[in-house]
Amino acid sequence: MVTYQKLKVTLLTGRTIEQGVGKEKGKTSQEYVDSVTVCFIDPEDLRKLGIKEKTNVQVSTEHGSVVVKALKSIRGPHSGIIYIPYGPWANVIVNPETHSIGMPSLKGIPAEIEPAPNKPLLSLRALLNQQFGKD
Amino acid sequence: MPVVKAVTCPVCGSLCDDIELTIQEGKVVKVKNGCAMCESKFLGYNGEHRILKPLIRKNGEFVKTSVKEAVKRAAEILAEANYPVLYGWSSTNCEATRVGIELAEEVGGVIDNTSVICHGPSILSVQDVGIPSCTLGQIRHRADLVIYWGSDPWSAHPRHIERYTAFSQGRFENSAWRGYLTKIKASQVRKKIESAVRRVFLKEAPSIPPLIRREPPPSIFREGRKLVIIDVRRTRSAQMADYFIQVEPNRDYELLQAFRALIRDEELEVDQVAGVPVEYLEEVADVMIRCNFGVLFFGVGLTMSSGKLRNIDAALSLIRDLNMRTKFVIMPMRGHFNVTGANTVSTWQTGYPYAVDFSLGYPRYNPGETSVVDVLLRKESDAALVIASDPVANFPRKAVEHLVKNPLIVIDPHMNATAQMADVVFPSAFVGIEACGTAYRMDHVPLPLKKVVEPPRGVLTDEEILRRILSEVKKMRKKRQVEVAA
Secondary structure (H helix, E strand, O other), X not given: OOOOOOEEEEEEEEOOHHHHXXXXXXXXXXXXXXXXXXXXXXXXXXXXXXXXXXXXXXXXXXXXXXXXXXXXXXXXXXXXXXXXXOOHHHHOOOEOOOOOOOOOEOEEEEEEEEEOOOOOOOOHHHHHHHHHOOO | OOEEEEEOOOOEOOOOOOEEEEXXXXXXXXXXXXXXXXXXXXXXXXXXXXXXXXXXXXXOEEEEOOHHHHHHHHHHHHHHOOOEEEEEOOOOOHHHHHHHHHHHHHHOOEEEEHHHHOOHHHHHHHHHHOOOXXXXXXXXHHOOEEEEEOOOHHHHOOOHHHHOOOOOOOOOOOOOHHXXXXXXXXXXXXXXXXXXXXXXHHOOOOOOOOOOOOOOOHHHHOOOOEEEEEEOOOOHHHHHOOEEEEOOOOOHHHHHHHHHHHHOOXXXXXXXXXXXXXXXXXXXXXXXXXXXXXXXXXXXXHHOOOOOHHHHHHHHHHHHHHOOOOEEEEEEOOOEOOHHHHHHHHHHHHOOOOOEEOOOOOOEEOOOOOOHHHHHHOOOOOEEEEEOOOHHHHOOHHHHHHHHHOOEEEEOOEOOHHHHOOOEEEOEOOEOOOEOEEEEOOOOOEEEEOOOOOOOOOOXXXXXXXXXXXXXXXXXXXXXXXXXXX
C-alpha cells in the first residue's frame, strides 16, 4: 500500500467566477458541481504531496473531512494555502464558530491535506446523504 | 424581435442596470452588456433544474401537489412551531421581504437574511463606528485611488471595476483601462523576449518567471486613477491592479492598524507587518494621503477571517483617520443583488437590519444569540422557512444538521441542496426576470427590477406565496384561539 504525505495548510473558501456562473445556471447543474468540488493548491504544495493535477485529495479539519479534486493554482505563489470555492463540499470542513456575532469562520482554517486517488468524489445527493442522512 | 433596454441584472450587489435583453416567444435569447454570471442567469434560468410544481414530502419522497395544499402544509408547520427560523431574502425583492417580516412577527420566529454569513460583521461595526460613504456614481466620477481589500471583484462582481471604479470613464477622472492594456501588452512582449533570449543563448527550457513584483511600482505615484488590491491570493483582480499587496491569512487586522499608524506619521518598529515589508507600506500610505478622492471597498475576506467585525472596525477607523488628511470613503462589497434591500426593509420595519427575533412578541436583535447560525447550533429552532437562498450549500455542516432535522419549507425557482432536503417546496417566479419589484444596490440606491417574460403557468411570485401562507397562518391561529377560548 502506498502511503502519501500529509501536508498542514490553511484553508480559504471563497468565490470563483466558475462557481458564480454555475450557481446562476442551477445549483444542481453539472457546471456548479464541477466548480465547487475542486481545491486550488500551489504548484509547490502539489510537488510536496507528490501528485499531479486532477488527483483526488482529502482535506480534513477538526470539523470534518471531504474529498475534492486538486487543481493547480494560478493565483500563486501561495504555498501553505489551499482554496476551495463555497459550496456543500467546503461546508463539511469549515469552522462553525461564530464568536458570538453570528458569523461562522469560513476563511483561514487550519487544515490537513493528503492525496486520496482511490477515494471517490461524492455526488451532491451522496454527500447530503452521508452528512445528514437525508436526500 | 423585441429588445428590452435598461434591465437591472438580478445577480450581484453591483446591480448593473444597463442590460439589454432580446426576447423571442416569451424567452430571453440574447443578453447584451452582461457579465458571465448575468448571461448564465438570463439564458440558463429556465433549464432542467427549474421546479414547476409545488412538492410535499410524503414517506420520504417528494410528491407533486397543488399550491393550495402546499400553502396549507407550510402554514401548519409555521403555526405549530414554537420558534421557527425564516431565512434567505437577499435574492428576492423588497416587497417579498416586507411580507416575510409580517409573517415572522405573526409566528413569533427569527427572521434573518444572508448578510449574517457575509457582511453581518460589517453592519455591527458600522453601528459601532459609523461609515463615511457615498454612491457609486460619485466614485465613478471622482475617485483617483481605488482599493479593494479582501475582495475579488473580477470574480464576484465582474463589472464593478468597469462600471464604477478604475476602468470607468468618469467626468473628472479618466478610465485606467488603456494603461492596463499597455501594461499587459508590455509584459507579454517582455516575457517573449526573455524566453527567446533564454532559448537562444542559454539553451535552457523557458520557465515561468516570478510574476510578483513586491515593491510598489513607480506608476503608483502617477497622477490619475490607480487600483490597489490587498488580498491573501493574487486574484484575477490583483493581476489588473497597479499594485497588489499580499497579506498573510488572518492578519488583515495588523495590516489595517499598521496603515493607521503610518498615515498618522508614526514610526513602526518592525521590519514587516502581516508579511509585507514596512517600507512598501509607507509608500502605499503616502499614496493614500496624496490622493484627492480615495475609496476602500472591502469584501468578505475581512468579515470571515480572524477578527471579523474588529477588522471592519479597523478599516472604518482607517478611513476616519484618512479623512483628516484627504477625502476618503469606504463601502462593503455586498454579494447578493438585494442583500442591501433585505437589510433596509428589515431596518425600517423592525428597527434592526438582520437577525431579528419576534419570539417575545416584539423585535429583538442580538447577533450571536438571535442570528440563524447560532440558533441552529444551539438546536433551538423547531421549523424553518428558507426563501431565495441555499443554506445547506452555504452554512457550516453542524448548523445544517439541525436545519434539516426539523420541518423545512423552501421557496425557490430552482432545485438546490436545501430544496432537496425540504418537506414543502414552492416553485417561484424569478425576481427581476419574471417578477418586478425593488432592489437596493450596494450603495443603498434603490433600483426597479423589470419583469421581461411571464413565469411558467401556475408559478407564483415570492410575494404572493408568502401572502398566501401568511393569510392561512392567521386563519389557523384565529381558529385555534377560538377553540382554546371555548
